[in-house]
Amino acid sequence: MEACNREIVARMQSPVPLIPQLGAHLVAAGGKRLRPLLTLASARLCGYVPSAQNQRHVGLAACVEFIHTATLLHDDVVDESTLRRGLASANAVFGNKASVLVGDFLFARSFQLMTADGSLKVMAILSAASATIAEGEVLQMATQNDLSTPIEKYLEVIHGKTAALFAAACRVGAVVADRSEQEEAALDAYGTNLGMAFQLVDDALDYAADQQVLGKTVGDDMREGKITLPVLAAFQAGDEAERAFWLRVIETGEQTDEDLPHALALIEKRGAIQTTIDRARVYAEAAIEALSIFPDSPIRQLMIDAASYTVSRVN
Amino acid sequence: MEACNREIVARMQSPVPLIPQLGAHLVAAGGKRLRPLLTLASARLCGYVPSAQNQRHVGLAACVEFIHTATLLHDDVVDESTLRRGLASANAVFGNKASVLVGDFLFARSFQLMTADGSLKVMAILSAASATIAEGEVLQMATQNDLSTPIEKYLEVIHGKTAALFAAACRVGAVVADRSEQEEAALDAYGTNLGMAFQLVDDALDYAADQQVLGKTVGDDMREGKITLPVLAAFQAGDEAERAFWLRVIETGEQTDEDLPHALALIEKRGAIQTTIDRARVYAEAAIEALSIFPDSPIRQLMIDAASYTVSRVN
Numbered sequence: 001m002e003a004c005n006r007e008i009v010a011r012m013q014s015p016v017p018l019i020p021q022l023g024a025h026l027v028a029a030g031g032k033r034l035r036p037l038l039t040l041a042s043a044r045l046c047g048y049v050p051s052a053q054n055q056r057h058v059g060l061a062a063c064v065e066f067i068h069t070a071t072l073l074h075d076d077v078v079d080e081s082t083l084r085r086g087l088a089s090a091n092a093v094f095g096n097k098a099s100v101l102v103g104d105f106l107f108a109r110s111f112q113l114m115t116a117d118g119s120l121k122v123m124a125i126l127s128a129a130s131a132t133i134a135e136g137e138v139l140q141m142a143t144q145n146d147l148s149t150p151i152e153k154y155l156e157v158i159h160g161k162t163a164a165l166f167a168a169a170c171r172v173g174a175v176v177a178d179r180s181e182q183e184e185a186a187l188d189a190y191g192t193n194l195g196m197a198f199q200l201v202d203d204a205l206d207y208a209a210d211q212q213v214l215g216k217t218v219g220d221d222m223r224e225g226k227i228t229l230p231v232l233a234a235f236q237a238g239d240e241a242e243r244a245f246w247l248r249v250i251e252t253g254e255q256t257d258e259d260l261p262h263a264l265a266l267i268e269k270r271g272a273i274q275t276t277i278d279r280a281r282v283y284a285e286a287a288i289e290a291l292s293i294f295p296d297s298p299i300r301q302l303m304i305d306a307a308s309y310t311v312s313r314v315n
Numbered sequence: 316m317e318a319c320n321r322e323i324v325a326r327m328q329s330p331v332p333l334i335p336q337l338g339a340h341l342v343a344a345g346g347k348r349l350r351p352l353l354t355l356a357s358a359r360l361c362g363y364v365p366s367a368q369n370q371r372h373v374g375l376a377a378c379v380e381f382i383h384t385a386t387l388l389h390d391d392v393v394d395e396s397t398l399r400r401g402l403a404s405a406n407a408v409f410g411n412k413a414s415v416l417v418g419d420f421l422f423a424r425s426f427q428l429m430t431a432d433g434s435l436k437v438m439a440i441l442s443a444a445s446a447t448i449a450e451g452e453v454l455q456m457a458t459q460n461d462l463s464t465p466i467e468k469y470l471e472v473i474h475g476k477t478a479a480l481f482a483a484a485c486r487v488g489a490v491v492a493d494r495s496e497q498e499e500a501a502l503d504a505y506g507t508n509l510g511m512a513f514q515l516v517d518d519a520l521d522y523a524a525d526q527q528v529l530g531k532t533v534g535d536d537m538r539e540g541k542i543t544l545p546v547l548a549a550f551q552a553g554d555e556a557e558r559a560f561w562l563r564v565i566e567t568g569e570q571t572d573e574d575l576p577h578a579l580a581l582i583e584k585r586g587a588i589q590t591t592i593d594r595a596r597v598y599a600e601a602a603i604e605a606l607s608i609f610p611d612s613p614i615r616q617l618m619i620d621a622a623s624y625t626v627s628r629v630n
Contacts, residue, residue, distance in 0.1 A: 016450045018457055074419060078412040097393040097456055100415060104389060105449035107419070111426050111442035118435055127426035134420035135331045141412055142333055 003055070004036050007062040011109055022094050022102045026069055029087045035068050035169045036061030038194075041306075042173025042187045044299045045291075056176050059113050060122060064169045066110035067126065071133055071161075073103035078141070079224055121175050129168035136160015145225040145251050147235050154227055155196070158203075163195030170194075186290050190303065193287035197310050200280035203228035204273050205313065207264060219260040225250050229279065233272035234263075242266055277311060284311045318370070319351050322377040326424055337409050337417045341384055344402045350383050350484040351376030353509075356621075357488025357502045359614045360606075371491050374428050375437060379484045381425035382441065386448055386476075388418035393456070394539055436490050444483035451475015460540040460566050462550050469542055470511070473518075478510030485509075501605050505618065508602035512625050515595035518543035519588050520628065522579060534575040540565050544594065548587035549578075557581055592626065599626045 005027075012023030039061040050057055075081070076089045077096045083089055091099040107130070114123045140157045143149040170191030174184040206221040207230045221228050227250070235246040249255050249263065267273060287307040294300050320342075327338030354376040365372055390396070391404040392411045398404055406414040422445070429438045455472045458464040485506030489499040521536040522545045536543050542565070550561040564570050564578065582588060602622040609615050 014450055014453075016454045016457070018453050019450065071419070074415050078415055098453065100389050100393055101449055101452045101456060104386070104418075104422070105446060105453065107422060108442060108445035108449055111438070112446055115435060115438040115442050120430060120433055120435075123426070123430040123438070127423060127430050130423035131420060131427055134416055134423055135329055135334065137416045138329075138333050138413065138420065139331045141416060142331070 001033065001037065001040065001061075003058045004033070004040070004061040004065070007058050008065055011062060011066070011113065012106075014105070018094070018098060019102055019105055022090055022098060023106075025090055025093060026073075029084060031069075033065060034198075035165060036065045038166060038169040038191060039064050039173045041299055041303055042170040042191075043176050044173075045187075045294055045297070045303065046174050046177030046179045046183060048173070048177035056117055057173075059117055060172050060176060063110045063113035063117070063126065064165070064172065066106045066113065067130055067133070068165060070103040070106040070110065071137070071165075073099045073106070075137070077103075078137070079220075081220070119175060122172055125168050125171055125175065129164045132160050132164040136162075136164065140226070143227045145253065146227060147232070147246060147250055149227045149232065151229065151232055154229060154232060157227075158196060158199040159192070162199040162202075163192045166195030166198070167191035182293065186293050189290035190287045190307075193283045193290065194307050194310065197280040197283035197287065197307065200229060200276050200283065201310055201313050204230055204276040204280070206230070207267050208273050219263070222249060222260065222263055223255065225253050229276040230267050230272045231263075233275040234267045234270045237270040237272070238266065242270075281311050284308060316348065316352065316355065316376075318373045319348070319355070319376040319380070322373050323380055326377060326381070326428065327421075329420070333409070333413060334417055334420055337405055337413060338421075340405055340408060341388075344399060346384075348380060349513075350480055351380045353481060353484040353506060354379050354488045356614055356618055357485040357506075358491050359488075360502075360609055360612070360618065361489050361492030361494045361498060363488070363492035371432055372488075374432055375487050375491060376484075378425045378428035378432070378441065379480065379487065381421045381428065382445055382448070383480060385418040385421040385425065386452070386480075388414045388421070390452070392418075393452070394535075396535070434490060437487055440483050440486055440490065444479045447475050447479040451477075451479065455541070458542045460568065461542060462547070462561060462565055464542045464547065466544065466547055469544060469547060472542075473511060473514040474507070477514040477517075478507045481510030481513070482506035497608065501608050504605035505602045505622075508598045508605065509622055509625065512595040512598035512602065512622065515544060515591050515598065516625055516628050519545055519591040519595070521545070522582050523588050534578070537564060537575065537578055538570065540568050544591040545582050545587045546578075548590040549582045549585045552585040552587070553581065557585075596626050599623065 009023070009027060012020050014020060040057055043057045048057060072084065073090055076084055076091045077099050081089045082092045110126070114126055136157055136159065139153070140161060143153060143157060167188045168191070170187040171184050174187045203221065206218060206228065222231070231246065231250060235243060238246065245262065245266065249259050284307045288304050291300055291303060324342060327335050329335060355372055358372045363372060387399065388405055391399055391406045392414045396404045397407045425441070429441055451472050451474065454468070455476060458468060458472060482503045483506070485502040486499050489502045518536065521533060521543065537546070546561065546565060550558060553561065560577065560581065564574050599622045603619050606615055606618060
């Protein structure tokens, strides 16, 4: 992971000073490096042995993180966010223009890293995931402010914007270890289900967490009129007055300071956080089940624990 | 070229309706398809023979256009443009968010097209060009409103934002025809120099052309405080009063309705359009010279004519 962090910093270099400056801001902001960790863990699970000669896993893990960082930069512009992981977001510090363009640079850089790796299979996986992410983001935009969005469409959105890259990050681990299609598919399933669980919990936290823990403002999703499961569940289970409330705040976007506490109370009343977490748990269990074809090992146990932990983030 | 247009439309398809909708807007807006034409012409010049089995040139030409279209979508967001090729720009019709995200989709799609082609060499060329374009755009942003920008830095900006993709489009033509490094380099030089000439002329037209012909508003660059050669040349050759004028309109951005006619008069007085065109002509001549290693042929003559025509767009 240290080698991967070094690679990330090294590959952000550019003769154009603003690029490493903005890159340093992103690196300083930290982030969990969850996606590159998935690539490294999956490779290890598949018996991949790194060596001085074989450092493919490092470049590919960095590549996965670059794709993720590029989409974060563009997301923050699209969502007009001002906080990211508890710090001022890059668009708030450097402006939207810089975020769009440096995002493009990181995206291009990720493809250079893939090309340097040289596996057409890896490129097909990661370029398809990149297209799916963009489709998920566009679909999310299209569902914004629309409470008639079916839950299936919401699941399609989070599959695109989150689960697709989790799946690709894991699958790439099997590819560098040169394992069977069956093992690739198992790791893809692990990543997909883990990503779904992760995003469901993230969406629950937006109506449940305390800002300090989350590193983002509670209620951001509501303010943006974003359609997530906590809102859909509370809306669908609500009585007439509750539905009128949700229609006003989410569809018309007319919001006052008292709306967030009221929304949290309605979500609590209708058990909508629990509904969301229950769904997340089903995905986490499917993720764990997908690992059953691999023999038990410390790394396998770690990946199982990661899936369990994902769901336990919300109390 | 028709096959390439069909490929462009086909590869814009997505289950997310907004993507083909925005794609149709871009296709309807037309555009000269200059960059895919360069790929097709370069391949032909190198003796590439298309066949029912061999359609690589079509996919790669579409790929080059996708990269270009993605950067246009993001440019228009960054520049807050409202017109593109004489029609409402995509961001004006669909919003900035859609333009950012569909740009990302097209960029990802271009990498899928490259992966489908399967040549690591092509991928290295096009992914490096994509990174260089983003660097050029960031550098352009960093020079905005700054009249102390050296002409060399301006040339670096237009190399990044325009010439790099022209060069890559041409070089890819030599690669699909499996020609020598010398021929690849010659086509790269042709593309680079043509791209420089093209952008210089484009920047001259922003202070010279009539809006109907240009399909964009004259004076856009001035309104945005963009640093281009016509302005740099007029500023550097100007007397004290002229320099004060340029500092006000470009650096502070304080502009009135009378400023554009006055700016055009100063540019005329200092021969700054001519300075710009003279530079463009030197690049166009270098582009033509780069083709001298190829035997004479109708396609070579067409590429020579294209370079000459580029400079003759301004009277």
